[in-house]
Amino acid sequence: MDLATLIFWIIAVILVGSALMVVGLRNIVHSAVALILLFAMAAGIYVLLDAEFIAIVQILIYAGAVTILILFALMLTRITGQQSRTNPTNKQWWIALVICTLLGVSIIYAATTSPHAVATVGSDSGQLPAGINNVVRIGQLLYSPTQYSFVLPFEIASLVLLVAIIGAIVIGRED
Amino acid sequence: MPLSAYLIMSAILFSIGVVGVLIRRSPLVIFMSIELMLNAVNLSFVAFSKFLDTADGQMFVFLVLTVAAAEVVVGLAIIVSIFRTRRTIDVDEMNALRG
Numbered sequence: 038m039d040l041a042t043l044i045f046w047i048i049a050v051i052l053v054g055s056a057l058m059v060v061g062l063r064n065i066v067h068s069a070v071a072l073i074l075l076f077a078m079a080a081g082i083y084v085l086l087d088a089e090f091i092a093i094v095q096i097l098i099y100a101g102a103v104t105i106l107i108l109f110a111l112m113l114t115r116i117t118g119q120q121s122r123t124n125p126t127n128k129q130w131w132i133a134l135v136i137c138t139l140l141g142v143s144i145i146y147a148a149t150t151s152p153h154a155v156a157t158v159g160s161d162s163g164q165l166p167a168g169i170n171n172v173v174r175i176g177q178l179l180y181s182p183t184q185y186s187f188v189l190p191f192e193i194a195s196l197v198l199l200v201a202i203i204g205a206i207v208i209g210r211e212d
Numbered sequence: 213m214p215l216s217a218y219l220i221m222s223a224i225l226f227s228i229g230v231v232g233v234l235i236r237r238s239p240l241v242i243f244m245s246i247e248l249m250l251n252a253v254n255l256s257f258v259a260f261s262k263f264l265d266t267a268d269g270q271m272f273v274f275l276v277l278t279v280a281a282a283e284v285v286v287g288l289a290i291i292v293s294i295f296r297t298r299r300t301i302d303v304d305e306m307n308a309l310r311g
Contacts, residue, residue: 045213052225053225053228056224056229059244060235060245065241068244075248079251086259088273090270091258099247106285107288110291113292114291126237129235137228138227140227144226145220145224148216149216175267175270178267179274197278201285204285205285205286205288205289209292
């Protein structure tokens, strides 16, 4: 077992464990902290997959911004002194558990037997050409006006962000 | 590691996220579970991107990140707004649209 495999298993175990903590813990603040751990571990997986830039963005946006936003919303929606009553799950939790187990098993079955997924296993050693790293490749794919690139989806994404900002201001405004 | 290992991990994370959305009563935890599911999808995107030796999958991760950020911002604004009017955010209490 080489080092990358060992690191993958360590990260995978922590990842699944923190996901279970996010879903299962009673205290929402603890769930949010487990969420930070989950995002950091996912960034570790991205580094393992040679996607350093995605890993950095993951840390910045998810572990930084999104979790802090969720914690702020938690702070704003909490009445002091009122402890959350009864159990945090609803009554049909076992039905949901059965359905989700079926869903997970079917996805895993599809991922392990699909010819598309199985056929790509061989090309593990895809090395980038010298001088071209991950960030350069992503930059070319994002912005290049002449070559094959994602300029138009990128612009549309900026429009989505603008709409989200305006929408959040309008919804969250006190009137 | 083979591609299927990453895909299986992604599937497990996604299923855990679905469980969280379905069983929890706090909308904030539901939000976290949605983020978890988006992360699972991103994970499989990056895994495919690596094993097909192309960066297109990472582009899709960017777009998913954008949509996720927008969704979080608007959703949390809605939650805070609901809390202002009803003084509770329990999803079982939000039955104003019941037929």
